[in-house]
Amino acid sequence: MLTHLLPEFKIIRDDERCIRCEVCVRQCGFDVHSYDAEEDMLYADENKCVGCQRCAVMCPTNALTIKPHDYEYRPNANWSKEHIRDLNKQAETGGVILTGSGNDKPYRIYWDHLVLNASQVTNPSIDPLREPMELRTYLGRKPDKVEFDNNQVKVDMPAQVMIETPIIFSALSYGAISYQAWKALLEAADEGGTLCNTGEGGWPHELRPGKTRVIAQCASGRFGVDLDYLNSASIVEIKIGQGAKPGIGGHLPGEKVSADVSRTRMIPEGTDAISPAPQHDIYSIEDLSMLIYALKEATHYEKPISVKISAVHNAPAIASGMVRAGADIIALDGLRGGTGAAPKIIRDNVGIPIELALAAVDQRLRNEGIRNQASILVAGGFRNSGDITKAIALGADAVYVGTAALVAMGCTLCQKCYTGICNWGICTQDPYLSKRLNPEIAKRRLVNLIRGWSLEIKEMLGGMGINALESLRGNRLHLRAIGLDQWELDVLGVRGAGD
Amino acid sequence: MGRITLINTSRPENDMNRVKFENGRIRFDADRLFYKDLNFLLRDVLKEHKPEIISIHNVYGQRYIGTNLRQNVKIEIYGTPGNDLGAFMDGPTIEVFGNAQDGCGNTMNSGEIVVHGSAGDITGFAARGGEIFVKDDVGYRVGIHMKEYQGKKPTLVIGGTAQDFLGEYMAGGTLIVFGLYMSEEQRHRADFIGTGMHGGTIYIRGKVEEHQLGKELGKVEMKDDDWALMEEYAYKYAEHFGYNHKQILNRDFVKLVPLSLRPYGKLYAY
Amino acid sequence: MENLSRKQNPYNDGKVIDSCGLFGMMSLKGNTFSGEDAMTAIANMNIRGNGLGGGLAAYGIYPDRPDQYALHIMYENGRGREETEAFLKESFEIVFNEEVPHRDSATGVVNPPLVWRYFVNTLGSIKEEDQDDYVVEKVMFINTKIHDTFVFSSGKNMGVFKGVGFPENIGHYFCLEDYQGYLWTAHARFPTNTQAWWGGAHPFSILDWTVVHNGEISSYGTNKNFLEMYGYFCTMFTDTEVMAYAVDLLIRQHHLPIELMAKVLAAPLWSEIDRMPEDEKEVYTALRQVYAGLLLNGPFTVIIAHQGEMIGLGDRIRLRPLVAGLHKDMLYLSSEEAPMRLVCRDLEYSWIPKGGEPIIGRLETNEVIYQDKPVVVGMDKNANTSSA
Amino acid sequence: MRRVIAKEEVCIGCRLCEIWCQVQHSDTKDIIKAFKKEDKQAVPRVHVEEEGARSFGLQCRNCEEPYCVYSCISGAMYYDEETGTVQHDPEKCVGCWTCIMACHRGAILRDERGERVAAKCDMCTELEVPACVAHCPNEALILVEDDQEEETE
Amino acid sequence: MRHYKYLIIGNSAGGIGAAEAIRKTDKEGSMAIISDEEHHVYGRPLISYYLGDEIDYDKIFYRPFDFYDKKKIDAILGKKAVKVDFDRSIVTLDDAEEIEYEKLLLATGGTPFVPPIKGLDKYEHFSFITLDDSLKIRERLSRKKIETAIVLGGGLIGLKAAEALTMRGINVKVVELADRVLSPVLDEQASAIIQDVVESEGVEVITGHTFNEVVGNGGMANGVIMDTGVKIDCGLVIIAIGVRPRIDLVKDSPVKLNRGIVVNKHMETNIPNVYACGDCAEVYDFLSDNFRLTPLWPTAYVGGNIAGHNMAGNAKEYVWGTGMNAVDFFGFPVISAGYINPPEGQEMEVLTKIEPENMTYKKFLIQDNRIMGMIFVNEVDRAGVILGLMRDKVDVSSFKDDLLRIDFGAVHLPIKLREEINTAAV
Incomplete structure (x- = not known):
């Protein structure tokens, strides 16, 4: 059948520079480039190009330029190129359009409308290079008070997990991402004094000894979930939803269920790993409570239990219920959260921005006097340490970063994760591709990311005259907004700049 | 101010009066005991005394019994254990003299649960190993998302019938429904059997209409090894519940298997 | 209560979300018994709640005043009571009134309001067939217009007792062991x-209809809009309220039998309807067409009760639990099995009802109506008698 | 002792090692000229061994017991004490292929493009880091310098 | 009397191998190498390349000319050791000089076998073992144009000689008594390919025959009389049937002899402090697990090397050697090692692949999942991997199917071996 789809990218090869080394041919998992020995020429099939830039990066002579294709239909304000493309794709397949990575639509990014404060005259800024600067955070439920009686401090201190910096690696499952990528995240979390999240992909046994800085997810597929898994982790997280696809489950296609993935998830090789949309033992808040306590029982009440939800309309009420249901940590994943595969229509249209959800949830929990009973983790498109610092000021205890970590490892957001082909070796189980990600290098890059951002957070804290992160947490006085409407200011609990 | 000491108040106090040693067995009275206390106490008792059999009496709704008891012990439960009986369980054998509630064997890894009665919804949910025998009926979504891996293969045997979504998303293991209390003409209750199933096998004794089956599975003929398997489990069932196992094999079985390992492969536009 | 909306929904959420444990027990022969068993049973499930609401409804508890509307009213301050009593005097003949007896010593209850009950007759000018509507209208008025006052029970020979706390605390507070009823829900x-x-606690009631509910209905907005078209005002922002009004509309106003009402709220799937015989198909198709806005979509289980009847109903794909049990003349409905067995150790039958199929206990006929006959549970002595 | 070792688990089969080896052994040492202008193209002395997804750059690993040196009938293959490396003098090589027979790694191949001589890695002793190592995009080739084989005692 | 800590008789692969090994450990211990050849150490197999003008004279030398100086070795060249007094540890040279040693290495090499053929005593003929042989033939060729040469012996030496002479434009006839060339080192198939190759380059190969008489004129040979009685004219006769251990020095000594000098894996003879290696010794063969003659350059060097280590006090065993040959005829390479056919009475699995169009051939002999022999014809890359597998007695069952691939190499080995290949220093 004739496809009506036009290529998305244009490949420009500078023949003056091309040495016919064929690195591009070998490096493109989408088989875009080919070498014609008879003609001694390299050709490209642009229809297959996803714009991942792997060939351009690898070309030893910089002979390649990949850029969005400049074909144009008749200009139409309603029917964009993207709409036409999607329509054609569905007309040709009758299927649900998939995509990878987070929402790329121009919903308002509130971080870009918030500015931070700095100390001038009335109180001093602090020089983080010289003076102590504390980013340490304890995640977990805090008791309402410390009882002091007869020289005894009585405290029912539930499990706490310490992180040295408020940057945690998001749930990225082994299976969705490659073993190498997952290993890099694990080791970087370990070295960086933070945590990584298993997603629903389990935790390879050989990567367990000596490692505890892991949030073990218990999701609807229950993949890899057993007592060993739960008790090896620092935190157990019940995944209810994900920012990129609220209300949607997931399918790890059978071809991605390799022998190793199968071992880790403890499912048969080559069969789909289906994560149903709901957890079928949770249809209600009291069911959530049931699973929370099942997990507490399974872990001797020694691990904080986190519950992760997509940021949706009722997030504040739901979060309140979660805390009352026993969740020690509330994880909120916003509209711009990443994914390996999601129906595009869901990714682009469901959920609310994390900034608003965070502000609303933090405020609700405070109003109800239960904010201390749970830590708040937020996720969903955090791009730099500025976003993170603003999130702390809006009330987060720590921030999940997923896409940023992937980019640090090499991801170029080509959004083709769902194909199982990733030229950067991140989102693939093809051994030919996955080994492109050297876990050592990736780990180094991730540790650098954490280090760099932590230093920047310290700089920003210092500027505000704060030397311990907890003094910024929920401290919205250090935020001002620019260019927002009143309702947005109200939700964010932030005043306009100059106000 | 003198030396300050820290006291952690989170651990429930043990009430050893509830535990009695009788003829080499341990008898445990759970009357009105909160589940957390019951399970803590149970763990302590098992850890200290390592009995082969422990019986728990006056159980009314206490949850999570058997969770995180990683040892070979037989737990007899008299009464009605609460939800998530044996959730995440890895090892023990539980025998319930009464009915079990919802979530029995949730995400179970290994061990055995024998219910002398009925069990509720999502029995055997996401189980990865072990065996569950239910004498009578079960509720909705039973055996859903069961899976198997290498040596681990869960088996769920239901003496009566099951309700809708039986074996939904099933990815492995064996689900057997004997339909013992039904006449030949009566059809099983469950609709949407095996929706999304992509692994494992369901055996149903008695009548099942085509419309009761999910789209992702199909009937196949019973072969000799299927009958051998039915005989094995009929025998075990009879051993547990005092039934004549030959009686179970006197009616036809429907064997249901997934049509594809990738039920949703064609759902998407790549 | 003039500020009812804000009281019930302080954050102005689209709706108030909650979830729960349910219990109901009924003597089909009308034998009465105290609230103790219901309290014991619901207490056994208090991990299904979180102590922020509990309550019971009891039928047949006012045998001495069976024909008067029993209004249970909570006052948060004296001003409310003054205004209300003035209003009641205008609107009704107050036969008797008293503070609802309670134990000040009870633990586990939070900030109890003043709770008063009034046994009233409608004024003589009201025709008998209009009396119910009249009462509803007056209750609505109090609940929306009068300061700090809330009528939470308004049926005859029945009463709702509820508050903030675990249900057994509430029951203890209201001394429910002293009441004798033939039907209790909790x-x-x-x-x-x-x-x-x-x-905000359950049961929710209007006249003698009470609803206890578990689950969150995803179709709330649609249901609410539909009911508002028929003149109901949803001031509580809860699924329970919607359910109560839906039942009221279908049964009291549209006179559907309970069995069909159940098929509106938990409508059969189209695939099921497609397999029905022609005439049935037409009936169910029509119900779905007309009452599309009353399909309760999403997880729910309710126990609906009114004088002489207890109805258990779950959603059509059974996303919330409900078990039923029988012992002699007693019908039990519960979120879990254990509480039934706790209060009735020699329960004869228990079973898991099919989603969307109502279980109806009926006093006048002494029968339980349900589609799926229960299996004899666990004690089937005959199972292996016929041997090969 | 200077050795280049390979980590097959991260070798991605891009063959940039071969390309940069060739550049390094070209006359101009300019990648574009080396490939497009020079008449006699240099031969890469590292070779990517590949089988499906498995691959690694294979070049001389500087054996402690260099059987290629021991076996060489002409003295073309020799141990260079100054650099601590096994070197090959193509001028002396007669192309008998005894070194190929002796190398249990299969690291020596026939230079089929030029003279009949063995193509053997020279460890880029004039560079701080061999070209293949320096240009390996995934750190699949690692330079190891250990002193234990130093001639001094 | 000169006294050396290390005395080496023989200035070829074995001797040099030993000297270099000794110097790895003992940088200073006095050392001397005695040889009756006057030349600086040269690559013995290179004499054919020199004869064929494929290399210049100075390229024949195996080590740089400052080799002895740098290694602090006294090179006693052009003198023949004629006697060893093992009791006194003294070697007597042909000029009667006595040299005392502490450790002695016998690396005397081989001597060409010349059969008793009529006329050889009267007419000029050549062996082809030493540089002098090569120089003499060159000298002979330079004096008179020769059109035809006859080489007796279709083995490695004979064919290399034939190749060299062909390169010089001489018409060469190779006479081989066996029914095919290279019969000791190749099987029938490979022999046939090589015979094709050399014949296509103009060499005439006569198998199954020999000649009984050399005829000539005035000391110069001008023909041979074949066993068929036919006379073949020629201007040059080369006898290249083979070599035998050169053991006359120790013939009547206490040194234990078999066909060659008997040594153990440490290359020690039965006399303390006396070692032997190379063509004169019967050395260990890892394949057959016994001791036998392997008169080959690589085994001689490695044997000498092991001897040298032991002489310098490092106990090392010689386990590397077996029959192995790498050779190239007219640019056509061949490598073989170990058994070429299953020996009498032994069951071996035989894997072969032949591609006539490329004239490539591969063969493996496998016994108990171990490779016992290999032949690579034309495509010889990575043949060393196989030799390594043979030496390390690797179980090949898991990758046996890959062996015949043209690109079979390290990448096809099991992970553990690959890791060794990619990271280990050995």
Whole structure:
């Protein structure tokens, strides 16, 4: 059948520079480039190009330029190129359009409308290079008070997990991402004094000894979930939803269920790993409570239990219920959260921005006097340490970063994760591709990311005259907004700049 | 101010009066005991005394019994254990003299649960190993998302019938429904059997209409090894519940298997 | 209560989300018994609630005044009581009134309001067939217009007792062991958000209809809009309220039998309807067409009760639990099995009803109506008699 | 002792090692000229061994017991004490292939493009880091310098 | 009397191998190498390349000219050791000089076998073992144009000689008594290919025959009389049937002899402090697990090397050697090692692949999942991997199917071996 789809990218090869080394041919998992020995020429099939830039990066002579294709239909304000493309794709397949990575639509990014404060005259800024600067955070439920009686401090201190910096690696499952990528995240979390999240992909046994800085997810597929898994982790997280696809489950296609993935998830090789949309033992808040306590029982009440939800309309009420249901940590994943595969229509249209959800949830929990009973983790498109610092000021205890970590490892957001082909070796189980990600290098890059951002957070804290992160947490006085409407200011609990 | 000491108040106090040693067995009275206390106490008792059999009496709704008891012990439960009986369980054998509630064997890894009665919804949910025998009926979504891996293969045997979504998303293991209390003409209750199933096998004794089956599975003929398997489990069932196992094999079985390992492969536009 | 909306929904959420444990027990022969068993049973499920709401409804408890509307009213301050009593005097003939007896010593209850009950007759000018509507209208008035006052029970020979706390605490507070009723329902609430208040607890009631409910209906907005078209005002922002009004509309106003009402709220799937015989198909198709806006979509289980009847109903794909049990003349409905067995150790039958199929216990006929006959549970002595 | 070792688990089969080896052994040492202008193209002395997804750059690993040196009939293959490396003098090589027979790694191949001589890695002793190592995009080739084989005692 | 800590008789692969090994450990211990050849150490197999003008004279030398100086070795060249007094540890040279040693290495090499053929005593003929042989033939060729040469012996030496002479434009006839060339080192198939190759380059190969008489004129040979009685004219006769251990020095000594000098894996003879290696010794063969003659350059060097280590006090065993040959005829390479056919009475699995169009051939002999022999014709890359597998007695069952691939190499080995290949220093 004739496809009506036009290529998305244009490949420009500078023949003056091309040495016919064929690195591009070998490096493109989408088989875009080919070498014609008879003609001694390299050709490209642009229809297959996803714009991942792997060939351009690898070309030893910089002979390649990949850029969005400049074909144009008749200009139409309603029917964009993207709409036409999607329509054609569905007309040709009758299927649900998939995509990878987070929402790329121009919903308002509130971080870009918030500015931070700095100390001038009335109180001093602090020089983080010289003076102590504390980013340490304890995640977990805090008791309402410390009882002091007869020289005894009585405290029912539930499990706490310490992180040295408020940057945690998001749930990225082994299976969705490659073993190498997952290993890099694990080791970087370990070295960086933070945590990584298993997603629903389990935790390879050989990567367990000596490692505890892991949030073990218990999701609807229950993949890899057993007592060993739960008790090896620092935190157990019940995944209810994900920012990129609220209300949607997931399918790890059978071809991605390799022998190793199968071992880790403890499912048969080559069969789909289906994560149903709901957890079928949770249809209600009291069911959530049931699973929370099942997990507490399974872990001797020694691990904080986190519950992760997509940021949706009722997030504040739901979060309140979660805390009352026993969740020690509330994880909120916003509209711009990443994914390996999601129906595009869901990714682009469901959920609310994390900034608003965070502000609303933090405020609700405070109003109800239960904010201390749970830590708040937020996720969903955090791009730099500025976003993170603003999130702390809006009330987060720590921030999940997923896409940023992937980019640090090499991801170029080509959004083709769902194909199982990733030229950067991140989102693939093809051994030919996955080994492109050297876990050592990736780990180094991730540790650098954490280090760099932590230093920047310290700089920003210092500027505000704060030397311990907890003094910024929920401290919205250090935020001002620019260019927002009143309702947005109200939700964010932030005043306009100059106000 | 003198030396300050820290006291952690989170651990429930043990009430050893509830535990009695009788003829080499341990008898445990759970009357009105909160589940957390019951399970803590149970763990302590098992850890200290390592009995082969422990019986728990006056159980009314206490949850999570058997969770995180990683040892070979037989737990007899008299009464009605609460939800998530044996959730995440890895090892023990539980025998319930009464009915079990919802979530029995949730995400179970290994061990055995024998219910002398009925069990509720999502029995055997996401189980990865072990065996569950239910004498009578079960509720909705039973055996859903069961899976198997290498040596681990869960088996769920239901003496009566099951309700809708039986074996939904099933990815492995064996689900057997004997339909013992039904006449030949009566059809099983469950609709949407095996929706999304992509692994494992369901055996149903008695009548099942085509419309009761999910789209992702199909009937196949019973072969000799299927009958051998039915005989094995009929025998075990009879051993547990005092039934004549030959009686179970006197009616036809429907064997249901997934049509594809990738039920949703064609759902998407790549 | 003039500020009812704000009271019930302080954060102005689209709706108030909660979830729960349910229990109901009924003597089909009308034998009465105290509230103790219902309290024991619901207490056994208090992990299904979180202590921010509990309550019971009891039928047949006012045998001495069977024909008067029993209004249970909570006052948060004296001004409310003054205004209300003035209003009641205008609107009704007050036969008797008293503070609802309670134990000040009871633990586990939070900020109890003043709770008063009034046994009233409608004024003589009201025709008998209009009396119910009249009462509803007056209750609505009080609940929306009068300061700090809330009518939470308004049926005849029945009463609702509820508040903030676990249900057994509430029951203990209201001394329910001293009442004798033939039908009791109980509710342990797990609100996800509200700063709890006494009126927000279940059961929810209008006249002698009470509803205890578990689950969150995803179709709430549609249902609410549909009911508002028929003149109901949803001031409580809860699924329970919607359910009560839906039942009221279908049964009291549209006179559907309970069995068909159940098929509106938990409508059969089209695939099921497609397999029905022609005439049935037409009936169910028509129900779905007309009452599309009353399909309760999403997880729910309710125990609906009114004088002489207890109805258990779950959603059509059974996303919330409900078990039923029988012993002699007693019908039990519960979120879990254990509480039934706790209060009835030699329960004869228990079973898991099919989603969307109502279980109806009926006093006048002494029967339980349900589609799926229960299996004899666990004790089938005959199973292996016929041997090969 | 200077050795280049390979980590097959991260070798991605891009063959940039071969390309940069060739550049390094070209006359101009300019990648574009080396490939497009020079008449006699240099031969890469590292070779990517590849089988499906498995691959690694294979070049001389500087054996402690260099059987290629021991076996060489002409003295073309020799141990260079100054650099601590096994070197090959193509001028002396007669192309008998005894070194190929002796190398249990299969690291020596026939230079089929030029003279009949063995193509053997020279460890880029004039560079701080061999070209293949320096240009390996995934750190699949690692330079190891250990002193234990130093001639001094 | 000169006294050396290390005395080496023989200035070829074995001797140099030993000297270099000794110097790895003992940088200073006095050392001397005695040889009756006057030349600086040269690559013995290179004499054919020199004869064929494929290399210049100075390229024949195996080590740089400052080799002895740098290694602090006294090179006693052009003198023949004629006697060893093992009791006194003294070697007597042909000029009667006595040299005392502490450790002695016998690396005397081989001597060409010349059969008793009529006329050889009267007419000029050549062996082809030493540089002098090569120089003499060159000298002979330079004096008179020769059109035809006859080489007796279709083995490695004979064919290399034939190749060299062909390169010089001489018409060469190779006479081989066996029914095919290279019969000791190749099987029938490979022999046939090589015979094709050399014949296509103009060499005439006569198998199954020999000649009984050399005829000539005035000391110069001008023909041979074949066993068929036919006379073949020629201007040059080369006898290249083979070599035998050169053991006359120790013939009547206490040194234990078999066909060659008997040594153990440490290359020690039965006399303390006396070692032997190379063509004169019967050395260990890892394949057959016994001791036998392997008169080959690589085994001689490695044997000498092991001897040298032991002489310098490092106990090392010689386990590397077996029959192995790498050779190239007219640019056509061949490598073989170990058994070429299953020996009498032994069951071996035989894997072969032949591609006539490329004239490539591969063969493996496998016994108990171990490779016992290999032949690579034309495509010889990575043949060393196989030799390594043979030496390390690797179980090949898991990758046996890959062996015949043209690109079979390290990448096809099991992970553990690959890791060794990619990271280990050995």
